[in-house]
Amino acid sequence: MARIDVRKTYKLYIGGAFPRSESGHSYEVTDAGGKFVANASLASRKDARDAVVAARKAFGGWSGRTAYNRAQIVYRIAEVMEDRRPQFVTAVRQAEGLTAARAERVVDAAIDRLVWYAGWADKLTQVVGNANPVAGPYFNLSTPEPTGVVAVLAPQESSLLGLVSVVAPVIVTGNTAVVVSSYERPLPAVNFAEVLATSDVPGGVVNILTGAAPTIGPWLASHMDVNAIDLAGVAGDAALATDLEVAAADNLKRVRRAPAAEPDWNAEPPLTAMTDFVEIKTVWHPIGV
């Protein structure tokens, strides 16, 4: 008799734990060919709010870590992913319908992207900061600081490389993230959450919700304790992107706008992927004896 599979329950990732949706809802996830794969938790408004609370709670500690330490941890994510490479290849194949060879390239690119971002942690300040020669006896220094809690609507098509490409720049700069995964391709994001949970990333720094950007997005866009939002996940839906940007104006969130179509995530990211989520702080002090 054939062995009965032990099927996995795919859950949310909030505050370092893996809860089911408080709503009790789940939805069917199929592979690229339309065949049932698993049920995923369908995140609700309450889940999104819980995730914001967790992200806010984690912000002080995470932003207070040294850049060196954040670099170490983001690099550690890459290490753990590399270790679980076959699992990600399977997940990406299933989700995106790629050949094994192409799925491997996607996973490699995602891991390499994390390594690339890890290196930015202690360099961004030197690249975008400035000592300013003011016309007076003052020490004057401008440095970037994380904006705070960032809502990330992850890309719908690129379920892993796209996801990593929008999450890494947010956290490597010291922000914490509430991420809404691809709706139809959520399982690589759940696998990624499991990597995060075992990569020295403090609970709450990244929270991952599986569910629909059009339903959760508005709650995050209008949430008064969210400081910024990346609209990558609604690329191509100009009407929804506009609504979310309008909602984001309520507390003047920093908005990384949705592109007209999902970009090629293989390209090297521009600096704005990070600088859109940092604030420049300038400190003055008199010079004298």
Added chain:
Amino acid sequence: MVPTGSSDNVFAYAPAPESRAIVDLQPSYGLFIDGAFVDGNGTPFKSINPATEETLAEVAEADERDVETAVKAARRAHTRVWSRMPGSERAKYLYRIARIIQERARELAVLESLDNGKPFRETRDIDVPVVAAHFFYYAGWADKLHYAGLGTSPRPLGVAAQVIPWNFPLLMLAWKVAPALAAGNTVVLKPAETTPLTALLFAEICQQADLPAGVVNIITGAGATGEALVGHPGVDKVAFTGSTAVGKAIARTVAGTDKRVTLELGGKAANIVFDDAPVDQAVEGIVDGIFFNQGHVCCAGSRLLVQESVADEVLAKLKRRVETLRVGDPLDKNTDVGAINSAEQLARIHELSASGEAEGAERWSPACDLPSTGFWFAPTIFTNVSLAHRIAREEIFGPVLSVLTFRTPSEAVEKANNTPYGLSAGVWTDKGSRILSMANQLKAGVVWANTFNKFDPTSPFGGFKESGYGREGGRHGLAAYLAADEQDGER
């Protein structure tokens, strides 16, 4: 106030008014579009001297058609002239403008003082020199854009719509126009309706500098004109300085467009004084923080957080110092605090101050003779203020200080950050490690340690949270008018 004293007192106050003869005002002004002054299609309005309520000049109102004409002129100038001109040539225009500002500094300072109500001493020593410095600073960037950190060939954005407030009319113009032009953009700028005159004099300076037509366009009007301008589809960049409410409205207007935006909005800065602070310097900083420019300063130190153990000493010295402030004629070179800019703003300051009393804070002002005409408000200090009071939460934008106390550094941080704003903060202490720790924890775009209200063209300025986004000044201020050499908005 300082007693007038007897005639044998050689230190007795004597007025030292600056002559206004240097200013040659026309009875009415048109819009400055495509290099010439033209009539507006809207209803002309008057700009008054807030210190006397006399009419200074009548100014045209730009309606939607005028906005259209101005944006078209700016577009034409951008594509045909300004974006094609080598940076080194653009630089020379900016240097020329900077020099003319220096040459006409006295005239600009007097006019600014007349139209705004701010003390001539400030327009002469701060506003106008810093305006010239901004043009000098950004002039030098025009042929060095490839060093700005945006790749080897950064591009200008195109036409910039710029809407500025009334508190530093010419200085805000300089903050907007200088980096925009240096980067190769052309501009349509709308000054505030109560303070349009120095912007119109600046238009004359552009003519005097032979700046190509359409590179700078100045259209006057109120909120509706500004709305039409930022909403115009031909605009690539919006730069606004003003209230948080209007900033949010602009953020909604530009949603779904490709327009790039910088917003410099309100503030409710904490000025934090520790028990080891040099008290006399701190008192000067507190006074400068809240009474400079009548408190019409978005980064004003409007909340004094003083450590409990030194609160009595600091307050006593502060009140003694405030008693020496001279309130009155803005053109008098003795004047420390000038006129409130408008009747509307004065009403707001009265309303919020009344709420302070009603909510239980203790109000204090020095004995103070205020002129009988014009808009005036005596320097005011509220003590026993709690964080929940409106005067501790809302931007008053007037010479009103709310005093709160704290015991520990972490309580100071907690109280300082307990606001939707995040523009600036002050820290006064002799302990270096504490300064740096506070500077790290304060959610504010500018932190002044053992100083306050310092501005410089090289130094980025702008807020966290609801104080807006983007920076003005320095390399960061330049970058706000440039697109990286990759496709803008690429991921």
